[in-house]
Amino acid sequence: MKIVHVMTESGAIKADKEVADDYQLQANESFTLPAIPAYTLDYQPIKLDINAADPEQMMLSQLVLQQAQFQASQQKLNSQLALQLAQLTVKGAK
Incomplete structure (x- = not known):
């Protein structure tokens, strides 16, 4: 199993999901997190x-x-942790 990061058009992380190892990435998905830009106090990169x-x-x-x-x-x-919580919630509902 792998974690896929689903991103918005602007590149911000929208959600994560667990997928099979042979999963083919869709548009706006990545196995790796994007680099986080750093800015000065006056918002200059x-x-x-x-x-x-x-x-x-x-x-x-x-x-x-x-x-x-x-x-x-x-x-x-x-x-x-969110995935584990979702799995526990599903198991608890059964």
């Missing part, structure tokens, strides 16, 4: 340059990457 010589920029890049990874893992966990 942060351009990450991991080869930057500036230590402050390197630290910012690492923090943004860690935050994106954490958010992705939290989204995956939330999806798995």
Whole structure:
């Protein structure tokens, strides 16, 4: 079994669903979570340059990457818990 992320036209995650391993992706679906963009306080995108010589920029890049990874893992966990809850609800209704 795999988790498929269903996204809106703009790329935001709309829902997740559990599918068979041989599932063929449909439009606006992905097995991987999209990268989470990072913005400055004035809503300008942060351009990450991991080869930057500036230590402050390197630290910012690492923090943004860690935050994106954490958010992705939290989204995956939330999806798995939602699926488990749905399965328990269905079993309890029988």
